[in-house]
Amino acid sequence: MALSTQLHVVTGKGGTGKTTVAAALAMALAGEGKKVLLCEVEGRQGIAQLFDVPPLPYEERKIAVGLGGGAVYALAIDPESALLEYLAMYYRLGRAGKALDRFGIIDFATTIAPGVRDVLLTGKVYEAARRREGRDFTYDAIVMDAPPTGRITRFLNVNTEVAGLAKVGPIRRQADSIMEMMRSPDTRVHLVTVLEEMPVQETIDGIAELTSQKLPIGHVILNLVRPPLVSADTRTALLSRTVTVEAVGASLESAGLDPKAAYDLMSGGVADIKRQDLQESQREILVDCGRPLVELPALTEGIDLGALFELADKLKNDGVV
Amino acid sequence: MTPKPAPPPRKVKATPRGMSGAAAGTLDVDALLADRTTEIIVCCGSGGVGKTTTAAALGLRAAEQGRKVCVLTIDPARRLAQSMGLTELDNTPRPVAGVGAGPGSLDAMMLDMKRTFDEVVEQQASPEKAAQILSNPFYVALSSSFAGTQEYMAMEKLGQLHGQAVDQDRRWDLIIVDTPPSRSALDFLDAPERLSSMLDGRFIKLLLAPAKGPAKLLTAGFGIVTSALNKVLGAQVLTDMQTFVAAFDTLFGGFRQRAEGTYALLQAEETAFVVVASPEPAAMREASYFVERLAGENMPLAGLVINRVHDEGAEGITEADAESAGKRLEVGSATDKLTADLLAIHAARLKVSARESRLKSRFAAAHTGVPTVSVAALAGDVHDLDGLREIGDLLAKKD
Numbered sequence: 001m002a003l004s005t006q007l008h009v010v011t012g013k014g015g016t017g018k019t020t021v022a023a024a025l026a027m028a029l030a031g032e033g034k035k036v037l038l039c040e041v042e043g044r045q046g047i048a049q050l051f052d053v054p055p056l057p058y059e060e061r062k063i064a065v066g067l068g069g070g071a072v073y074a075l076a077i078d079p080e081s082a083l084l085e086y087l088a089m090y091y092r093l094g095r096a097g098k099a100l101d102r103f104g105i106i107d108f109a110t111t112i113a114p115g116v117r118d119v120l121l122t123g124k125v126y127e128a129a130r131r132r133e134g135r136d137f138t139y140d141a142i143v144m145d146a147p148p149t150g151r152i153t154r155f156l157n158v159n160t161e162v163a164g165l166a167k168v169g170p171i172r173r174q175a176d177s178i179m180e181m182m183r184s185p186d187t188r189v190h191l192v193t194v195l196e197e198m199p200v201q202e203t204i205d206g207i208a209e210l211t212s213q214k215l216p217i218g219h220v221i222l223n224l225v226r227p228p229l230v231s232a233d234t235r236t237a238l239l240s241r242t243v244t245v246e247a248v249g250a251s252l253e254s255a256g257l258d259p260k261a262a263y264d265l266m267s268g269g270v271a272d273i274k275r276q277d278l279q280e281s282q283r284e285i286l287v288d289c290g291r292p293l294v295e296l297p298a299l300t301e302g303i304d305l306g307a308l309f310e311l312a313d314k315l316k317n318d319g320v321v
Numbered sequence: 322m323t324p325k326p327a328p329p330p331r332k333v334k335a336t337p338r339g340m341s342g343a344a345a346g347t348l349d350v351d352a353l354l355a356d357r358t359t360e361i362i363v364c365c366g367s368g369g370v371g372k373t374t375t376a377a378a379l380g381l382r383a384a385e386q387g388r389k390v391c392v393l394t395i396d397p398a399r400r401l402a403q404s405m406g407l408t409e410l411d412n413t414p415r416p417v418a419g420v421g422a423g424p425g426s427l428d429a430m431m432l433d434m435k436r437t438f439d440e441v442v443e444q445q446a447s448p449e450k451a452a453q454i455l456s457n458p459f460y461v462a463l464s465s466s467f468a469g470t471q472e473y474m475a476m477e478k479l480g481q482l483h484g485q486a487v488d489q490d491r492r493w494d495l496i497i498v499d500t501p502p503s504r505s506a507l508d509f510l511d512a513p514e515r516l517s518s519m520l521d522g523r524f525i526k527l528l529l530a531p532a533k534g535p536a537k538l539l540t541a542g543f544g545i546v547t548s549a550l551n552k553v554l555g556a557q558v559l560t561d562m563q564t565f566v567a568a569f570d571t572l573f574g575g576f577r578q579r580a581e582g583t584y585a586l587l588q589a590e591e592t593a594f595v596v597v598a599s600p601e602p603a604a605m606r607e608a609s610y611f612v613e614r615l616a617g618e619n620m621p622l623a624g625l626v627i628n629r630v631h632d633e634g635a636e637g638i639t640e641a642d643a644e645s646a647g648k649r650l651e652v653g654s655a656t657d658k659l660t661a662d663l664l665a666i667h668a669a670r671l672k673v674s675a676r677e678s679r680l681k682s683r684f685a686a687a688h689t690g691v692p693t694v695s696v697a698a699l700a701g702d703v704h705d706l707d708g709l710r711e712i713g714d715l716l717a718k719k720d
Contacts, residue, residue, distance in 0.1 A: 013369050015369025015599060044603075091553065099546050099549070100546060166554065170552070171553070198401075229665045231662060234662040237659055251656050251660040258637045261636065264634055272666045302676055
């Protein structure tokens with residue numbers, strides 16, 4: 001059915017929830033009836049933990065189904081397996097592959113050789129994106145839980161990584177094909193951030209870097225956004241101190257609560273307003289970043305499968321998929 | 322079959338550093354910093370948990386308590402770097418201005434991995450050989466983009482700084498290092514081991530073969546391997562690698578020796594590891610992994626810092642009370658409505674705090690005896706030394 005395979009690359013500073021967003025995005029696509037591959041490349045097994053399934057092997061496994069025949073498959077890509085698979089697939093190196101391993105070359109290539117590791121990781125995504133079953137592509141979409149914003153441009157820009165190493169030859173050709181996919185109209189790099197100073201600054205820097213390398217940017221996803229809990233009246237009253245501790249205490253007492261809590265509740269309220277204002281100022285910075293913004297709420301109960309469906313809905317309604 | 326002999330006993334500290342007798346279970350940061358036998362503090366943890374901020378705050382606090390401190394940061398956020406007066410990545414420790422009067426001092430530096438690598442090559446090799454290595458395409462790629470270089474060079478720099486501090490001019494008596502944001506948490510611990518196994522590996526010998534004569538290496542598989550490498554890498558890459566390895570050959574021993582020296586230093590009594598986390602499932606999982614890894618490697622753990630923790634706020638009102646009273650007050654006077662809003666904030670905060678407490682107690686149950694300190698969430702980021710001082714107070718629980 002798939003006429004092409006979309007690629008959604010999800011990046012974000014550590015701690016901003018990019019794995020959660022990547023999973024929600026995959027669920028949203030599956031909800032549209034699509035066959036989706038959700039993959040991770042950093043060996044953290046974040047997807048398995050999120051979906052509460054055993055650690056993922058180097059093998060595509062169905063982990064969730066969507067409405068209308070859609071499904072999410074998951075894959076943890078590790079460079080060693082990717083290299084052996086690559087050698088077997090393109091060079092038919094059955095015996096030689098083992099010999100390479102014995103000489104410590106697989107280890108060398110995946111840990112020491114500059115840039116090779118990233119080419120292998122993105123190369124596997126490339127292989128999955130170009131794979132066909134009969135005349136159609138195997139997957140409608142691939143969602144990649146990618147390295148953090150600080151490293152994403154270098155990670156995707158495999159050409160530059162191997163440029164110093166290989167100017168011609170098979171590695172270079174492989175890197176060129178991957179690069180073509182990364183810059184194709186089917187690819188989007190989404191940046192996940194929270195509304196705090198450092199992650200927002202990194203997002204702005206990330207957008208500039210990706211743009212300079214002509215890598216296509218999709219949405220900026222504001223994650224863990226805290227909803228305002230106070231009305232405009234409450235805000236004014238607290239900040240202008242027109243309400244007294246005694247009045248709040250009396251109000252608490254009328255509802256059967258301890259009036260002594262009034263002071264702490266009011267400081268909690270002022271602190272919350274300050275955080276809201278900070279969040280707002282960071283949002284304003286991002287409004288000018290030139291990319292569409294999508295907000296996902298902070299879910300106080302934490303993330304489970306139900307929460308993923310909720311976030312997936314929000315992503316769908318806001319047009320990310 | 323005879324059983325394997327037991328490994329020799331390693332020295333293990335009687336009590337973890339930073340654990341005070343009275344309040345076992347709480348990380349006593351001031352005791353850790355005041356202990357003159359603490360010469361190195363390594364802050365490790367997953368990305369985005371405030372590792373660098375914690376390292377900087379510990380450094381400032383130690384300096385203002387009289388220690389001569391050098392903070393080595395790997396990849397600080399711009400503002401944090403500015404808060405310590407670091408404007409450029411020049412690989413040299415610079416004094417931080419504005420540190421309180423007293424015998425202590427604070428220097429800070431950002432690691433430039435390529436420069437560190439280049440300097441090692443220049444120091445170790447003859448000028449001609451160094452020039453040959455520095456211009457080799459494989460070296461250029463290796464020193465600037467290889468995913469593990471940062472870890473190796475952080476280790477190298479730590480060894481250098483400690484050497485200067487202890488053996489040479491006693492410029493510092495405490496080095497605080499913030500670890501690289503590695504994809505796998507303790508990559509830097511693996512660096513010496515990886516380097517050694519790579520250097521001893523048959524692959525390096527294989528690459529050296531043309532220079533040294535292949536006779537010894539003509540074993541089964543040799544032919545297959547070279548032809549496979551040629552096919553996959555292309556002849557040019559292979560030649561570059563061979564030239565590099567041949568030129569680098571004499572330096573390998575020194576590299577390995579120093580990496581092993583730093584590894585031993587990390588296991589020594591003068592080192593203290595501080596694992597940093599935030600109260601989120603992923604970060605706490607990483608923290609568990611760190612704690613287990615450190616124990617497995619006989620690395621001295623001081624304790625766990627949990628950043629950005631939310632406390633319960635107003636006492637005596639449960640989440641259920643807050644929610645039910647809130648509903649009643651919503652329809653009352655203007656003050657009642659305000660109180661209802663405040664109760665809603667309180668209820669949300671209790672939810673978060675309860676979730677965080679569950680994570681913390683789960684960690685404590687799995688890792689008994691790891692001294693821990695929670696640092697309250699601040700409204701904004703750290704921009705200056707005062708911000709770092711505030712974090713320092715929170716770390717030491719002095720408000």
